[in-house]
Amino acid sequence: MTTSSADVGQELEAPQGDPARAPGPDPALEKRRRRLARVLGLAALLAAAGLVAFGVTAKGKRGADAKAVMEARRSFTPTVRVVTAKESDAPRVVQLTGNIAAFESATIYARATGYIGERRVDIGSRVKKGDVLAVIAAPDLDQQLAQATATLQQQRAAVMQAKANADLGRITDQRTSQLVAKGWSSAQQGDTDRLTLEGRVAALAVAEANVAAQEAAVSRLQRLADYEHVVAPFDGVVTGRLIDVGSLVTADAASGTSLFTIARDDVLRVQVFVPQSASVGIADGDIADVSVAERPGRVFKGKVSRNAEALAPGTRTLLTEVDIENKDGALSPGMYSIVKLKARRPAPVFVVPSQAVIFDRGGMQVAVVKDDGALEMRKIGVALDNGATLDVEQGLKAGDRIVISPPANVANGMKVEVAPEA
Numbered sequence: 371m372t373t374s375s376a377d378v379g380q381e382l383e384a385p386q387g388d389p390a391r392a393p394g395p396d397p398a399l400e401k402r403r404r405r406l407a408r409v410l411g412l413a414a415l416l417a418a419a420g421l422v423a424f425g426v427t428a429k430g431k432r433g434a435d436a437k438a439v440m441e442a443r444r445s446f447t448p449t450v451r452v453v454t455a456k457e458s459d460a461p462r463v464v465q466l467t468g469n470i471a472a473f474e475s476a477t478i479y480a481r482a483t484g485y486i487g488e489r490r491v492d493i494g495s496r497v498k499k500g501d502v503l504a505v506i507a508a509p510d511l512d513q514q515l516a517q518a519t520a521t522l523q524q525q526r527a528a529v530m531q532a533k534a535n536a537d538l539g540r541i542t543d544q545r546t547s548q549l550v551a552k553g554w555s556s557a558q559q560g561d562t563d564r565l566t567l568e569g570r571v572a573a574l575a576v577a578e579a580n581v582a583a584q585e586a587a588v589s590r591l592q593r594l595a596d597y598e599h600v601v602a603p604f605d606g607v608v609t610g611r612l613i614d615v616g617s618l619v620t621a622d623a624a625s626g627t628s629l630f631t632i633a634r635d636d637v638l639r640v641q642v643f644v645p646q647s648a649s650v651g652i653a654d655g656d657i658a659d660v661s662v663a664e665r666p667g668r669v670f671k672g673k674v675s676r677n678a679e680a681l682a683p684g685t686r687t688l689l690t691e692v693d694i695e696n697k698d699g700a701l702s703p704g705m706y707s708i709v710k711l712k713a714r715r716p717a718p719v720f721v722v723p724s725q726a727v728i729f730d731r732g733g734m735q736v737a738v739v740k741d742d743g744a745l746e747m748r749k750i751g752v753a754l755d756n757g758a759t760l761d762v763e764q765g766l767k768a769g770d771r772i773v774i775s776p777p778a779n780v781a782n783g784m785k786v787e788v789a790p791e792a
Contacts, residue, residue, distance in 0.1 A: 447743075447785050447786060447787050448777050448786050448787070449786070449787045449788075449789050450737075450739070450773045450774070450775075450776065450777070450786045450787070450788060450789065451773070451774045451775070451788075451789050452739055452771040452772060452773055452774065452788050452789075453722075453723060453726065453771075453772050453774055454769065454770070454771055454772075455720045455722070455766045455767070455768060455769065455770040455771075455772055456720065456721075456768060457718045457719070457720060457768050458715075458718060458719060458720070458721050459715055459717075459718040459719075460715070461651065461712035461713055461714050461715065462648075462651075462712070462713055462715060462754075462756065462761070463710055463711070463712055463713075464644070464648045464652075464710070464711045464712070464713045465708060465709070465710050466642045466643070466644065466708075466709050466710075466711065467642070467706065467707070467708060467709070468640040468641060468642040468660065468692070468706075468707045468708070468709040469640070469641045469642075469704075469705075469706065469707070470638050470639070470640050470660075470662075470701055470702070470703055470704065470705040470706075470707055471638065471639045471640075471641060471703050471704070472606070472633035472634055472635050472638065472639070472703040473634045473635070473636075473637040473638060473639055473693070474604055474606065474633070474634040475609075475631070475632070475633045475634070475703070476603055476604075476631070476632050477610075477628050477630075477631045478503070478600060478603070478628070478629050478630045478631070478632065479621075479626040479627065479628050479629065480506065480597075480600075480619035480620060480621050480626055480627045480628075480629055481594065481597035481621045481626075482506045482508045482511055482594050482595070482597040482598045482619075482621050483508060483510070483511070483619065483620050483621045483622075484506045484507050484508030484509070484510070484511065484598070484618075484619065485506070485507050485508075485616060485617065485618055485619070486504055486505075486506060486507075486613050486614065486615050486616060486617045486619060487505045487506065487507035487615070488504060488505040488615065489503075489504045489611075489613065489614060489615050490502055490503060490504060490505075491503050491504075491608050491611070491630070492608065492611055493608055493609065493610065493611050494607060494608065495607070495608045496606075496607055497602040497605070497606060497607070497608060497632065498602065498605050499601075499602055499603065499604050499605055500601050500602065501601060501602045502599050502600065502601055503600045503601065503602060503608070503629070503630055504600040504613065504629060504630075505598060505599055505600070506597070506598045506599075506600065506619060507598070508594075508595070508598055511591065511594055511595055511598070512595065514591055515588070515591040515592060515594075515595050518584065518587050518588045518591050519588055521584055522581065522584040522585060522587075522588050525577065525580045525581045525584050526581055528577045528580070528581075529574065529577040529578050529580075529581050531577075532570065532573045532574040532576075532577040532578075533574050533577075535570040535573065535574075536567070536570040536571050536573070536574045538570075539563070539566050539567035539569075539570040539571070540567055542563045542566070542567070543563045543564050543566070543567040545563075546559055546560045546563040546564075547560055547563075547564070594621070597621070600629055600630070602632060603632070604632070604634055605634060605636070606632045606633050606634040606635060607632070607633055607635055608630055608631070608632055609631045609632065609633045609703075610630060610631035611629075611630055612627075612628050612629055612630065612631075613627070613629050613630075633703050635696055635699065635701075635702070635703055636695075636696055636697050637693055637694070637695060637696060638693070638694050638696045638701055638703065639675075639691045639692070639693060640658075640660055640672060640691065640692040640693075640694060640707055640709055641689065641690070641691055642689075642690050642691075642692065642709045642711075643682070643685065643687035643688070643689055643690070644677075644687060644688045644690050644711070645686065645687055646681060646686045646687070646688070647754055648711070648713040649681065649687075649688040650714075650716060651713030651714035651715065651716070652674060652677075652688075652690065652711055652713050652714075653674070654674050654675060654676060654677065655673060655674060656673070656674040656711060656712065657671065657672075657673060657674075657712070658671075658672045658673065658674055658692045658709055658710065658711050659671065659672075659709070659710040660672050660692065660694055660707050660708070660709050660710075661707065661708050661710075662701065662705055662706075662707050662708075663706075664705070665700060665701075668700070670694045670695075670700075670701065671694070672692040672693055672694035672709075673692065673693055673694075674690060674691070674692055674711070675691055675692065675693040676690075676691050677689065677690040677691070678690075692709060715761075717763065719753055719754075719761040719762060719763050720761070720762040720763075720766045721759050721760075721761060721762075722736065722750075722759060722760050722762050722766075722772060723758070723759055723760075723774055724755075724757070724758055724759060724760055725774050725775045726772050726773060726774050726775070726776070727750070727760060728747075728776060728780065732747075732749065733749055734749070734750055734752060735747050735748060735749050735750065736748050736750055736765070736766070736772050736773070737772070737773040737776045737780050738766075738770045738771060738772055738773070739771040739772075739773060739786060739788055743785050743786060743787065743788075744783050744784065744785055744786075745773070745776075745780060745781070745782060745783065745784045745785075745786060746782060747780075747781070747782050748765045748766065748770075749765055750762045750764060750765035750766060751763050751764030751765055771788065773786070
């Protein structure tokens with residue numbers, strides 16, 4: 371006989387009458403209640419057993435998966451790319467920034483005091499050596515020169531007069547000396563004429579010295595007068611004009627007036643500061659490539675012409691100059707440039723890509739693939755860091771296969787497979 375849940379509910383909710391008239395417990399109802407309790411308990415037991423079985427099964431599966439992963443990791447052989455170590459003594463390319471300057475540059479000052487009477491050039495004017503740039507009107511200087519020239523003429527005339535007096539004194543002395551010897555003239559007269567001659571000879575020497583001094587003064591004033599014409603000291607271009615017609619200029623050693631600046635630009639100097647690591651590998655006569663961003667696709671060939679022969683104490687760099695031809699005027703003084711030099715290596719090295727270097731608490735190392743496919747960690751000595759590559763001087767030998775971008779878990783004895791080289 372089957373008892374439905376609705377019947378059980380109806381039985382449980384059956385109204386109770388007066389306690390005095392309530393009937394005793396119904397045996398059938400009690401039996402149905404016990405049967406329902408057993409059914410519910412069995413269902414709960416089955417559910418708990420199912421949950422336990424599911425947990426055990428899931429745990430076992432997870433353990434098996436973890437064991438499989440660990441086993442796969444232990445048995446996994448990564449594929450790596452390698453590069454073969456080769457010893458190189460080829461020069462390394464050094465790229466440096468440079469400043470382009472004129473081969474010759476000069477600021478021209480006034481050497482005569484006066485006013486600018488003419489200005490014949492301006493900024494950008496091309497000039498040749500000896501071309502007149504400006505004319506200074508200096509009337510005071512012209513008057514001084516004229517006066518000095520006249521004084522020189524006077525002193526030259528005085529020399530002629532002193533010379534005539536000396537000649538007359540010499541003749542008189544000769545005659546008197548003959549008369550004194552024959553007794554026709556007194557000895558006192560002889561002494562007088564002799565001393566007169568000596569005085570006149572001395573006066574001639576003074577007059578000649580005055581002429582020499584005055585000639586020097588006239589020459590000095592003439593040179594200053596020549597400076598009234600300001601001329602170009604060399605072929606070049608006028609890069610600065612600091613005066614105009616009518617400007618007052620002063621010829622003073624300390625505070626003289628600057629007139630023009632001129633630069634020679636048919637040949638240019640490129641000044642670069644070579645670091646100490648490359649300075650020993652660069653010498654005068656080496657070829658250099660100069661490039662400028664404003665001249666894309668064009669490389670200007672130059673030559674190392676000179677260097678300072680001593681490193682700057684503050685920067686440990688060597689000032690080096692590269693001369694380049696600029697007859698077409700493609701470059702201008704003051705430009706910023708990139709200079710590529712080839713520096714000789716002091717000793718052969720192994721050039722290693724920076725991606726192959728491992729840096730940890732053990733220092734700088736590389737992973738080398740041995741013949742059996744196992745990795746060997748090698749500690750290296752780096753001579754120079756070039757950025758993309760490193761010059762290695764210790765720790766490698768020719769033919770070593772160096773791993774590029776080694777795995778994160780790289781270790782000694784790790785088995786790897788080498789990818790074929792492209």
